[in-house]
Amino acid sequence: MASKTQMQEQLKDLKENLLKMSTLVEERLRDAIQSLIKRDSQLAQRVIDRDAEIDRFDDFIDDLCLRLLRSGETKESYLRFVTMAMKIVTDLERMGDHAVNIAKRAISLNEIPEVKPYIDLPRMAEVAQSMVKDMIDAFIKSDALLARSVWERDDLVDSLNDQIFRGLITDTVRNPSTSQRAIHLVIVSRYLERIADHATNIAEDIIFGSSWK
Amino acid sequence: MASKTQMQEQLKDLKENLLKMSTLVEERLRDAIQSLIKRDSQLAQRVIDRDAEIDRFDDFIDDLCLRLLRSGETKESYLRFVTMAMKIVTDLERMGDHAVNIAKRAISLNEIPEVKPYIDLPRMAEVAQSMVKDMIDAFIKSDALLARSVWERDDLVDSLNDQIFRGLITDTVRNPSTSQRAIHLVIVSRYLERIADHATNIAEDIIFGSSWK
Numbered sequence: 001m002a003s004k005t006q007m008q009e010q011l012k013d014l015k016e017n018l019l020k021m022s023t024l025v026e027e028r029l030r031d032a033i034q035s036l037i038k039r040d041s042q043l044a045q046r047v048i049d050r051d052a053e054i055d056r057f058d059d060f061i062d063d064l065c066l067r068l069l070r071s072g073e074t075k076e077s078y079l080r081f082v083t084m085a086m087k088i089v090t091d092l093e094r095m096g097d098h099a100v101n102i103a104k105r106a107i108s109l110n111e112i113p114e115v116k117p118y119i120d121l122p123r124m125a126e127v128a129q130s131m132v133k134d135m136i137d138a139f140i141k142s143d144a145l146l147a148r149s150v151w152e153r154d155d156l157v158d159s160l161n162d163q164i165f166r167g168l169i170t171d172t173v174r175n176p177s178t179s180q181r182a183i184h185l186v187i188v189s190r191y192l193e194r195i196a197d198h199a200t201n202i203a204e205d206i207i208f209g210s211s212w213k
Numbered sequence: 214m215a216s217k218t219q220m221q222e223q224l225k226d227l228k229e230n231l232l233k234m235s236t237l238v239e240e241r242l243r244d245a246i247q248s249l250i251k252r253d254s255q256l257a258q259r260v261i262d263r264d265a266e267i268d269r270f271d272d273f274i275d276d277l278c279l280r281l282l283r284s285g286e287t288k289e290s291y292l293r294f295v296t297m298a299m300k301i302v303t304d305l306e307r308m309g310d311h312a313v314n315i316a317k318r319a320i321s322l323n324e325i326p327e328v329k330p331y332i333d334l335p336r337m338a339e340v341a342q343s344m345v346k347d348m349i350d351a352f353i354k355s356d357a358l359l360a361r362s363v364w365e366r367d368d369l370v371d372s373l374n375d376q377i378f379r380g381l382i383t384d385t386v387r388n389p390s391t392s393q394r395a396i397h398l399v400i401v402s403r404y405l406e407r408i409a410d411h412a413t414n415i416a417e418d419i420i421f422g423s424s425w426k
């Protein structure tokens with residue numbers, strides 16, 4: 001069985017890696033949205049090309065957690081922390097996939113004419129990004145208040161999503177030639193909504209689950 | 214430490230409960246879609262009212278898994294199975310939430326005039342349902358081939374989703390008064406896509422993850 005110091009070291013390592021992985025996801029999300037706003041397909045391609053980095057973190061942290069579970073420590077708060085970390089890693093990996101999906105749509109959008117500047121979409125991306133960041137902090141610090149604020153932000157994301165959708169429907173009715181653009185943008189806002197959803201689900205687990213401190 | 218027989222019993226219990234939970238999710242999904250097709254808001258309301266049952270399974274199976282992890286068994290295949298079960302339960306719970314969301318939209322849709330019968334949506338729901346079922350079977354039997362067939366079906370769901378979306382955009386351009394209906398239906402197909410997504414993600418874990426047999 002691992003010594004207490006060894007286990008504390010491994011837990012610290014786990015937290016640090018979770019932070020690194022979530023920072024990577026935030027960065028990819030920011031780059032994906034920037035590639036759309038600035039019509040920069042090269043940046044979008046970089047987001048796509050670098051997805052494997054996030055996937056490697058997923059495998060690495062999963063293995064780290066399994067190692068922690070094999071230490072033989074059976075304290076419930078400890079097991080809850082490690083198993084929840086495994087769930088979070090799955091969510092982060094999926095968020096990374098959504099950032100890649102946004103980058104792919106950005107490339108398609110950059111090939112068709114711009115209609116008007118994006119307003120709600122960058123706002124929505126900003127909120128989603130803040131949710132990812134705060135969700136990880138809430139988990140690591142076991143901060144239910146912060147988790148609640150993540151959870152509350154989901155309504156804002158949903159209403160921005162609805163707003164974007166209605167705006168695009170109106171645009172398409174007025175000018176059917178923009179329907180291709182509308183389809184891509186609705187899908188982008190859907191990916192943002194899903195990223196926010198992942199953060200919200202974890203936040204719920206933090207609020208309603210047992211504490212691990 | 215639990216005896217080998219006790220652990221085998223607990224693992225059997227875990228598998229049975231996972232099957233029960235996934236059957237419940239499939240049922241809710243079927244009822245939610247039926248409530249839409251048959252314009253039966255009472256059925257939709259029942260789906261909403263019974264969400265707590267799925268949530269209880271989530272807590273119950275999570276506790277069961279934690280108990281298994283506390284047995285002190287450190288064999289890697291065993292730990293992988295139990296931790297993956299915990300991830301699957303989270304996915305099932307979210308799928309249940311999406312069924313509830315579909316039921317809520319069905320109630321709103323049942324209050325506005327029907328435009329034409331649904332064709333692609335029931336088809337999409339059927340595929341999503343089959344994915345949930347087969348994903349659980351693939352996990353329990355550690356059947357990578359079945360997992361692959363789940364994974365492949367995701368493309369069909371995505372193309373049905375795109376088809377529905379394009380159809381609704383065309384309808385709305387032709388007849389702007391149907392835009393409210395279109396918004397609800399796009400959101401319903403989005404929830405179906407997310408359910409399929411959860412199944413696909415788990416299928417990927419089964420295909421690419423280490424086996425636990």
